[in-house]
Amino acid sequence: xxxxxxxxxxxxxxxxxxxxxxxxxxxxxxxxxxxxxxxxxxxxxxxxxxxxxxxxxxxxxxxxxxxxxxxxxxxxxxxxxxxxxxxxxxxxxxxxxxxxxxxxxxxxxxxxxxxxxxxxxxxxxxxxxxxxxxxxxxxxxxxxxxxxxxxxxxxxxxxxxxxxxxxxxxxxxxxxxxxxxxxxxxxxxxxxxxxxxxxxxxxxxxxxxxxxxxxxxxxxxxxxxxxxxxxxxxxxxxxxxxxxxxxxxxxxxxxxxxxxxxxxxxxxxxxxxxxxxxxxxxxxxxxxxxxxxxxxxxxxxxxxxxxxxxxxxxxxxxxxxxxxxxxxxxxxxxxxxxxxxxxxxxxxxxxxxxxxxxxxxxxxxxxxxxxxxxxxxxxxxxxxxxxxxxxxxxxxxxxxxxxxxxxxxx
Numbered sequence: 001x002x003x004x005x006x007x008x009x010x011x012x013x014x015x016x017x018x019x020x021x022x023x024x025x026x027x028x029x030x031x032x033x034x035x036x037x038x039x040x041x042x043x044x045x046x047x048x049x050x051x052x053x054x055x056x057x058x059x060x061x062x063x064x065x066x067x068x069x070x071x072x073x074x075x076x077x078x079x080x081x082x083x084x085x086x087x088x089x090x091x092x093x094x095x096x097x098x099x100x101x102x103x104x105x106x107x108x109x110x111x112x113x114x115x116x117x118x119x120x121x122x123x124x125x126x127x128x129x130x131x132x133x134x135x136x137x138x139x140x141x142x143x144x145x146x147x148x149x150x151x152x153x154x155x156x157x158x159x160x161x162x163x164x165x166x167x168x169x170x171x172x173x174x175x176x177x178x179x180x181x182x183x184x185x186x187x188x189x190x191x192x193x194x195x196x197x198x199x200x201x202x203x204x205x206x207x208x209x210x211x212x213x214x215x216x217x218x219x220x221x222x223x224x225x226x227x228x229x230x231x232x233x234x235x236x237x238x239x240x241x242x243x244x245x246x247x248x249x250x251x252x253x254x255x256x257x258x259x260x261x262x263x264x265x266x267x268x269x270x271x272x273x274x275x276x277x278x279x280x281x282x283x284x285x286x287x288x289x290x291x292x293x294x295x296x297x298x299x300x301x302x303x304x305x306x307x308x309x310x311x312x313x314x315x316x317x318x319x320x321x322x323x324x325x326x327x328x329x330x331x332x333x334x335x336x337x338x339x340x341x342x343x344x345x346x347x348x349x350x351x352x353x354x355x356x357x358x359x360x361x362x363x364x365x366x367x368x369x370x371x372x373x374x375x376x377x378x379x380x381x382x383x384x385x386x387x388x389x390x391x392x393x394x395x396x397x398x399x400x401x402x403x404x405x406x407x408x409x410x
Contacts, residue, residue, distance in 0.1 A: 003250055003336040004199075004222065004287035005326055006091065007032040010258055010302045011040050011049065013292060015309035016062050017075035021082065023292060028086040030295065030319055031326030035088040036172055038258060038304075040076070042069075044100025046137035047305045049093075050174065053100040055159055061308075080167040091170035091201070092163055096156050097178040098124050101139040111148040114140040124178075144180045153183055157190050164191060170199040173220075177207035181218040188219035201252065209243050216247035227253040227284050228260070228277075232352040232370050238341060241284075245338035250286025258291055258302050264315070265299040272398030273372035275321050279395060279402055282329045283356070283366060286338050295319045321394035328392055332406070334362045351377040362408055364390075369401035377403055 007027035014020050039049040042057035058072035083090045099105055114122040125134040146152050191198045202220040204212050212223055230237040245251050255277040256263045267273045282288040296314035329335045339358045346353035350370055357363040365384050367377040376399055384405055391403045
């Protein structure tokens, strides 16, 4: 069974719903089976996709030109149906750890929110350069200890149910570790009662292993791993993978995201290295996610407030290469499951060798040149000498710093 191969459509780059069709068709042609879109709801004063003011209305920039929210609701239903017709399971971003500070819910249900000792709304935030940065456009919800908790949880359940009725089949849960596991257990159980095939994905980057364990026990099928940030040397990536992968149906890796710089810019346009990183993510984990524009080696990062469709760029066409990598992943069960991964002896000092081995004996060897511009690694020796090489042609042709070898029977 093929794991989740997720195309991340960024709404502000794609534009109104009635313009999404070409992106959906391209995603399907490249072999993706999920279509994940970031929040499409009406934002608060900051305009950020992740600062939701009205969960049941749509971002004005996603409405058809000259028309309003009613037309957007119509087009949203149509585009969800089109995803399913193309074989793309729709996945939406679910943001329930905070709302926009100017959401009507702040006034209508003040008990749903966290307040400081002075009675003021608490703004969530994060550490940046050793100091706390507060996000003033957001209001932190009290999903754990609200005196009106049952009503709050019921409100979230109705929101999930609403989108299930529209045809959403998956939920990527933003900052899932900041929401009580008990709430996730409730929402996931209710969602599965309505649709046993619904899938919940936990955005859990940066949280302690203990939180990942709690999310897994709450019913999440997938979590996102941190393979994107690995230097292929430090032990933390394989340690985290070993500790968390067995807890869920699978993990999701990604070469870049809407929160990171574009990989093509980071690698200074080295397309072989760009594709190698995507291939590594695809083969490392059960699932892989790719943001729109990656397939054209885009260099301009997306922004949750400022991005517009006019910023679409296509310096190079990597769609055929992505399709080839996705096809290899789909054809090899080992690359669609979580299996033990360990570092083994490499054929050269500048190469990292990773062996992924399934319980039934099938094994794969990933050889990665640690210098992304250092070219392909040499062929392996020892027990891997003479084994079948399955490196995608798109990597070999570009001298990419990744080679893949397979032992079908161990």
